[in-house]
Amino acid sequence: MSVNISVIKKAAVSFTGKADHLKDLHVFTDSRKNTEQGLFVPIAGERFDGHQFLTKAIEAGAVATLWMKGKLLPEGVPADFPIFYVEDTLDAMQTMAKLVLKERKPKVIAVTGSNGKTTTKDIIESVVSTKYKTHKTIGNFNNHIGMPLTILASPADCEAIILEMGMNHFGEISLLSRIAEPDIAVITNIGESHIEFLGSREGIAKAKMEIVDGMKPGGMLIIDGDEPLLRSFHFDEIQKATCGYGDDNGLKIGDVKAHIKGYTFTINGEDMIYHIPLLGRHNVKNAAYALAVAKCMNIDEQTAQKGFDQLQVTGMRLETVKGRKDTMLINDSYNASPTSMAAAIETIKALPDYKRRVVVLGDMYELGPDEENLHRQVAQVVTDPITDLITIGPKAKWIADEAGKNHSQLFSIHTFDEKIQAVPLIESLLGKETVILIKASRAAQLESLVEQLEA
Known part of the structure; x- marks a missing residue:
């Protein structure tokens, strides 16, 4: 989709603070987000078209907008409101970003x-x-x-x-x-x-x-x-x-x-x-x-x-959280793949001084037709000194099933369809000599378990 570069440059120049007009703009695409001195970029998606929400964006702080040519302006837009007409707003925003990098x-x-x-x-x-x-x-x-x-x-x-x-x-x-x-x-x-x-x-x-x-x-x-x-x-x-x-x-x-x-x-x-x-x-x-x-x-x-x-990492990635009864919780619930799940399990196996090591594992997504086998492969690393395996969801149950074939004598295995069903069992395992890993794909939202178990 072609972009009128001269128009975008005007916006980019104003964005970089090299012109008084519309100086120090903050670009935003969500009309619900309050943004002081905002340049609103409406994105036309499959379900929603941001062009429909210009007036709400103005209420939220927009002082200018990119606008796709041919789209009708909604009623109530001030006559002097700055509008940059472009062929495609997303393409224009990407071009703006590229120009800003070249400038700075x-x-x-x-x-x-x-x-x-x-x-x-x-x-x-x-x-x-x-x-x-x-x-x-x-x-x-x-x-x-x-x-x-x-x-x-x-x-x-x-x-x-x-x-x-x-x-x-x-x-x-x-x-x-x-x-x-x-x-x-x-x-x-x-x-x-x-x-x-x-x-x-x-x-x-x-x-x-x-x-x-x-x-x-x-x-x-x-x-x-x-x-x-x-x-x-x-x-x-x-x-x-x-x-x-x-x-x-x-x-x-x-x-x-x-x-x-x-x-x-x-x-x-x-x-x-x-x-x-x-x-x-x-x-x-x-x-x-x-x-x-x-x-x-x-x-x-x-x-x-x-x-x-001075390192500070984004949350829910092997994040240590103090749980009730001085339990060590490891919140790794942001996302999961077989590789990252195995790595997280190896992590709590390597931690010293814990008598009880619990892994709470949920479903992994976007693994394609081989998803059952990829889940089952995780069971290979669920070994001593792991003491308890708890799975939540129909896909994670494959991990428990595979682990049970070879390691059922080494640790306890429990499966649940829903995370709320697992809470009483997990609560019974809390203690200062216990470390609990919570890991699953983002869609499983297992971080809510961490919130329930926090001190």
Whole structure:
């Protein structure tokens, strides 16, 4: 869809604060959200058309709007209300975001992957912010609408922007990359998320690798060097750094030690010992990606560690919560795939000093026709010292069924159709020597269990 660039530039110039007219606009697409000095971008979707809500957007603080040509203006819009007519409002907003990046010239760091991209984004931001004015994706604003909004919300003096890129289908990461034009890109791993739409892990790797489509020549691609599906890709105009445990990685992780409040590790056998205040051994590799970014950004080792020390990650990702009776709750309910679920289970198995280790697992979605087998595979890691397995939902029941075939003597297994049914049992297990993991796909909304069990 073509865009009138001159019109968008007028809006972009006003947005960047280089003109007095409509200075310091805040771009928003939700007419229900109060936004001071707002530029309203109505999006025409399958179920709703934002153009219908312009008057509500004005009430919420809109002082200008993009508007699709041919759409009738609703009654009640002031005659002097600024309207930027465009062929397509979404396309126009994406173009605006691209123009803002060109105007401000921050270092653009893009992060994608099947698992861990949000936590990796947070770790990178904590490290990069030790030296640069940074801005990052908040929440789940990681798609073709959310990412442009993230860019347009960045401050004028932003020196580095960390953008999470999510996807369900082929072509989606490519679009985001071409909007953002990353200087540095990170692919955390290849799992099974969205395999329903992408067909195979090979398809997932191909879709994730679209992140290079818009990269600046000479940019740096940082990948999981232990994943053959990622190492098989080669590019002439892009540099590549590998992180992992194998000897052939550019950043080789070693000397990993678990502690009650995180992990210590080294890189390439050097004397510097890093510490991350995060549960989950997989987060060591996520931290290695941040160190690779730090190297690109001329951030030294000690400064990078200061970034780790100030780390604050997005909630519901191996988030430790104090439960009733001094129980340790681990809330990992934001999302799930077989890979991330297995990693979370391994995390509580590695924690010291707990006599009772309970895993509460819910359904995983978007796994395609092989979903039963992928659920059953999780049972392979539900082993000693796990003491209790509780599943919630019809898909998670496959995990319990498989675990019961081989490990029924080692721990108790309980299945429930609804989460409310599981509450009495879980409450009976609370205690200061108990750790409870709660993990499922986002649609299961198991975080409500955490709220019920909190101190």
